[in-house]
Amino acid sequence: MNTKLDTDYWENRYIENTSKWDLGEVSPPIRSYIDMIENKELKILIPGGGNSYEAEYLYHQGFKNTWVIDLAPTPLANLLKRVPDFPPEQLIKGDFFNLNDSFDLIIEQTFFCALHPKLRENYVHKMHDLLHPNGKLAGLLFNVPLNIDKPPFGGSEEVYRSLFLPFFNIEEMSVTANSIASRKGRELFFQFVKKA
Numbered sequence: 001m002n003t004k005l006d007t008d009y010w011e012n013r014y015i016e017n018t019s020k021w022d023l024g025e026v027s028p029p030i031r032s033y034i035d036m037i038e039n040k041e042l043k044i045l046i047p048g049g050g051n052s053y054e055a056e057y058l059y060h061q062g063f064k065n066t067w068v069i070d071l072a073p074t075p076l077a078n079l080l081k082r083v084p085d086f087p088p089e090q091l092i093k094g095d096f097f098n099l100n101d102s103f104d105l106i107i108e109q110t111f112f113c114a115l116h117p118k119l120r121e122n123y124v125h126k127m128h129d130l131l132h133p134n135g136k137l138a139g140l141l142f143n144v145p146l147n148i149d150k151p152p153f154g155g156s157e158e159v160y161r162s163l164f165l166p167f168f169n170i171e172e173m174s175v176t177a178n179s180i181a182s183r184k185g186r187e188l189f190f191q192f193v194k195k196a
């Protein structure tokens with residue numbers, strides 16, 4: 001793969017409007033998951049959040065301690081346009097791998113599949129570092145192979161188990177029933193709890 005998956009690459013996807021992953025709304029399995037969370041005080045991160053409909057939904061549901069990090073400035077600006085009272089300091093323009101903070105919950109939504117597979121172990125370590133004790137990483141992962149030379153990169157339940165199990169207890173990982181039509185049967189909803 002020659003393409004560098006850097007800020008310019010991602011920012012251009014948004015400027016050229018080739019952000020095909022963008023659902024234009026909160027992903028239904030994640031919305032259902034958020035609807036079950038009672039503690040509105042949780043500090044929540046959405047890494048590689050893009051236009052961050054999930055952050056918008058969380059914020060409107062009263063989860064005011066919601067944070068987003070993304071390399072690309074345009075989608076963060078878009079979120080602020082849609083939700084003008086979203087605290088701008090909670091929208092971080094930067095590299096997830098350089099983030100120094102800690103969270104109760106991190107929500108995954110087409111960020112893992114956007115990263116080159118060589119970064120997968122770094123992703124697992126970084127998620128572990130960013131979570132409070134007993135913190136949770138939850139969200140969606142594709143369970144189909146997808147591309148080998150450019151995002152989205154796919155995977156399987158077996159691959160994810162061997163990657164995450166050394167650092168997380170796997171509370172749930174199963175094909176979700178309420179994916180959008182084009183992703184039906186192709187994504188796993190998971191909840192991984194940080195091991196000590």
Ligand SMILES: C[S@@+](CC[C@H](N)C(=O)[O-])C[C@H]1O[C@@H](n2cnc3c(N)ncnc32)[C@H](O)[C@@H]1O
Nearest residue numbers: 010021048049050070071072095096109110114
């Ligand atoms: C496929 S998009 C998904 C965006 C959003 N989660 C969604 O579902 O619409 C991947 C996002 O990750 C961001 N990204 C890629 N690498 C990143 C990194 N190292 N740190 C922060 N953001 C990154 C990109 O800018 C892009 O917005």
